[in-house]
Amino acid sequence: MITVFYDGKCGLCSREIGHYMKISPPTTFIWRDIANEPLHLKKIKVSQSDALRRLHVSDEAGTIYIGIDAFIAIWKKLPRWRLLALICAIPGLRSILSLIYNKFADWKFSRSAHCQMSI
Numbered sequence: 001m002i003t004v005f006y007d008g009k010c011g012l013c014s015r016e017i018g019h020y021m022k023i024s025p026p027t028t029f030i031w032r033d034i035a036n037e038p039l040h041l042k043k044i045k046v047s048q049s050d051a052l053r054r055l056h057v058s059d060e061a062g063t064i065y066i067g068i069d070a071f072i073a074i075w076k077k078l079p080r081w082r083l084l085a086l087i088c089a090i091p092g093l094r095s096i097l098s099l100i101y102n103k104f105a106d107w108k109f110s111r112s113a114h115c116q117m118s119i
Helices: 011-023 038-044 047-055 068-075 082-088 092-110 113-117
Strands: 002-006 029-034 055-059 062-067
Touching: 002 011, 002 038, 011 029, 029 113, 038 047, 038 055, 047 092, 055 068, 062 068, 068 082, 068 092, 082 092
Parallel strands: 002 029
Antiparallel strands: 002 055, 055 062
């Protein structure tokens, strides 16, 4: 199973993860709300601040994916999202998407009061 560490206090994040929860096969993901339960992060040795700044995913082998790579790891396991994962993984496009995601994630982090409290 893939473990997804998401910001449960972020409205946008919660809606998106909620959608993935609804459409995912039941034995594919473990969902961890690290805004409300940060202790789950000890297992992967990631600070709450870093996890709130960027989406983190851990696969069955213990490999950690961050940011756009985390989304690609999720999408690969979702029906009807696999094609998007393949497209987003194309090297040049993946780099551009990563830059865009990182800018947005930094902006969201800087505007979220609960994120600032985790620093």
